[in-house]
Amino acid sequence: MENELGILIFEGKMYNLDKMNSEELKELIIKMEKNYKKLEKEAEIRSGIYN
Amino acid sequence: MENNNTNSVTLEQSDDLKKISDLFKELKDASKDLAKAKMAYAKTKGKETISRSTNQFKNSMYTAGKNFGLKLQENANKYQETRNEIDAIVAEYELSLNTLQGAYAQVSEQHQLKIQELNGKKDELLAEIHMTIDEREQFMQENLPDLINKTDPLKTEQKNIQDKAAEAIKNGDIEEARKLLDKCENIKNQITSLEKDFDNSQELVQIDKKWDDLSAEYKLTKYQIDEAQKIATQLEEEFSLNCDEALTHKQELLAKVEKNKMFDKIKGFLSRSVLKKVNSAQKFNKEVIEPAKKNVSEFSKSIPQKATKLKEQLKNGLSNVLGKGKEVVEMTKDKARQTKDFVVNKARDTRDVIDAKIQDVSEGISTTKDYISGKAYQTLDEAYEFGKRTKSKARNCAIDKLESTANRFNEKAQELRNKEQQINPNSINKNTQEQGLF
Numbered sequence: 444m445e446n447e448l449g450i451l452i453f454e455g456k457m458y459n460l461d462k463m464n465s466e467e468l469k470e471l472i473i474k475m476e477k478n479y480k481k482l483e484k485e486a487e488i489r490s491g492i493y494n
Numbered sequence: 495m496e497n498n499n500t501n502s503v504t505l506e507q508s509d510d511l512k513k514i515s516d517l518f519k520e521l522k523d524a525s526k527d528l529a530k531a532k533m534a535y536a537k538t539k540g541k542e543t544i545s546r547s548t549n550q551f552k553n554s555m556y557t558a559g560k561n562f563g564l565k566l567q568e569n570a571n572k573y574q575e576t577r578n579e580i581d582a583i584v585a586e587y588e589l590s591l592n593t594l595q596g597a598y599a600q601v602s603e604q605h606q607l608k609i610q611e612l613n614g615k616k617d618e619l620l621a622e623i624h625m626t627i628d629e630r631e632q633f634m635q636e637n638l639p640d641l642i643n644k645t646d647p648l649k650t651e652q653k654n655i656q657d658k659a660a661e662a663i664k665n666g667d668i669e670e671a672r673k674l675l676d677k678c679e680n681i682k683n684q685i686t687s688l689e690k691d692f693d694n695s696q697e698l699v700q701i702d703k704k705w706d707d708l709s710a711e712y713k714l715t716k717y718q719i720d721e722a723q724k725i726a727t728q729l730e731e732e733f734s735l736n737c738d739e740a741l742t743h744k745q746e747l748l749a750k751v752e753k754n755k756m757f758d759k760i761k762g763f764l765s766r767s768v769l770k771k772v773n774s775a776q777k778f779n780k781e782v783i784e785p786a787k788k789n790v791s792e793f794s795k796s797i798p799q800k801a802t803k804l805k806e807q808l809k810n811g812l813s814n815v816l817g818k819g820k821e822v823v824e825m826t827k828d829k830a831r832q833t834k835d836f837v838v839n840k841a842r843d844t845r846d847v848i849d850a851k852i853q854d855v856s857e858g859i860s861t862t863k864d865y866i867s868g869k870a871y872q873t874l875d876e877a878y879e880f881g882k883r884t885k886s887k888a889r890n891c892a893i894d895k896l897e898s899t900a901n902r903f904n905e906k907a908q909e910l911r912n913k914e915q916q917i918n919p920n921s922i923n924k925n926t927q928e929q930g931l932f
Contacts, residue, residue, distance in 0.1 A: 448534045451527050460534035465542055468535040475531055479524045486517050486617070490624040492709065 454478070511628075518621055525613040529606040532726065536602035540595035540733060547737045548588045555580045555786065562778040576775060576783070583786050590794040591737060597801030598733045601808045605729065608812060609722050616715040619708055626705045633698060641692045645685050652681040718815055725811040732807060736800050739793070 448460040453475060463471070487493075559566040559576070566573050566580070659674035692698075 448530055448537070451530060453527065458531075460531060463534070463538065465535060465539040468531060468538055472528070472531050472535060475524065475528045479521070479528055482517065482521050482524055486514070486521055486620050489514055489517065490620050491627050491705075492620075492623065492712065 514621075514624055518617055521617050522614065525610055525617070529610040532606050533599075533603050536606075536726075536730070537599045539730065540598050543734060543737050544588065544591040544595055547591060548584060551587055552580065552584045555584070555782065558782045559778055562782070563774045564778055573775075576778065579779075579783050579787075583783070583790050586794060587790045590790070590797050593797050594733070594736055594800055594804075597804055598729065601729060601804045602726065605722070605725060605808055605812075609719060612715060612719045612722060616712060616719060619712040619715060623705065623708045623712060626701060626708060630698075630701050630705070633701060637692070637695075641688060644688055648681050648685050648688075652678055652685070655681070721815040722812060725808060725815070728811065729804060729807060732804060 451458045556566050655674050655678050659671045662671035
């Protein structure tokens with residue numbers, strides 16, 4: 444039985460990672476990376492790192 | 495009332511801590527999900543590449559068959575054996591690619607887990623930086639009132655003595671005014687010394703050093719993550735290159751077939767009837783099937799080596815990034831040390847310059863004080879003489895004149911004091927320290 448990555452919830456939407464093609468996954472990754480950078484920046488600012 | 499204030503501060507702090515804690519949790523989850531999506535991408539992209547390559551390989555075999563005059567796609571029994579052979583070769587090719595894809599997926603998973611680990615470390619460092627800032631604020635909250643408790647009475651005393659000195663000047667008691675101004679100077683020095691001790695206190699210096707070190711490590715980890723991300727692209731390229739290598743065999747095969755086809759055409763003009771007798775299936779078998787079988791078999795044998803190469807590529811890539819990281823740590827630390835030394839030296843130089851300026855200003859102030867005192871004395875004398883000359887009727891007028899002159903001199907002295915305050919070495923030192931933190 445092959446390992447399944449299963450469901451991922453991002454911005455209120457549900458994504459079945461095992462059913463998506465590479466283009467759809469790429470689009471999702473770009474959105475997720477943007478969101479991660481935003482969160483990271485917020486945490487940095489709150490921790491006194493401004494540059 | 496004080497209790498309420500304390501409570502509101504505590505609530506505010508706890509609210510802030512909750513926000514930060516939620517943010518770090520969100521970051522951790524986002525990093526985990528991102529790693530999962532990237533693993534899914536590597537897996538899916540690999541499968542798609544295999545599917546595309548396998549189809550292309552099969553189609554190229556059929557096209558080659560067509561070139562040999564074999565209509566393999568037709569459901570004719572006479573080609574069943576050839577079709578079976580093609581299917582077997584394609585299946586072996588697919589199996590090889592699947593094995594390679596398995597290794598690629600495994601390597602990508604390890605890679606993403608490593609990035610996730612580095613992200614976790616980075617977020618922990620960020621949390622520590624945040625806690626250090628809290629620690630600094632806490633230190634300030636705990637110790638600043640103590641400093642204020644020490645300096646405030648001194649400042650009040652200084653103000654009272656200043657007032658008395660002004661009063662003494664007003665009353666013409668210049669000697670007393672001089673004594674009082676000396677006292678003022680002494681108190682001012684005490685205040686400066688207390689403030690300096692506070693800025694240089696061991697605990698505050700340690701907190702600032704910790705903050706500095708954590709910030710440097712945070713920047714380094716971020717750099718390592720960025721560099722490690724690039725390995726994902728290298729691994730994907732390596733995998734595609736391996737698949738392309740198999741397709742190159744196919745292209746070579748086709749080129750050979752095309753060449754033969756051309757040769758056959760030329761020959762066809764000469765002895766068409768002879769060629770017709772040649773068994774196309776046998777020729778196809780010799781020219782296409784056998785070389786393809788050989789190529790795929792060689793490709794299959796090279797798979798473990800290719801898988802090892804992918805694993806090595808990840809291992810070396812990561813060790814390079816983390817090793818480079820160590821160099822960067824040393825460089826960052828050296829740079830930080832150099833920057834700190836530079837800042838300290840600069841601060842010392844600046845302090846020397848400021849000290850010199852203060853010396854000048856102090857001398858200026860003393861000269862002005864002497865000038866003021868002398869002038870005031872002279873003015874008092876003049877007023878006294880004037881009063882004597884004009885008797886009591888003009889005495890009030892003389893005192894008014896004296897007061898207005900003394901006020902002007904006081905304003906002048908205040909201006910000088912403000913100037914001195916602006917170039918106070920304490921404030922310069924503090925600014926330099928704050929800049930040095932980033």
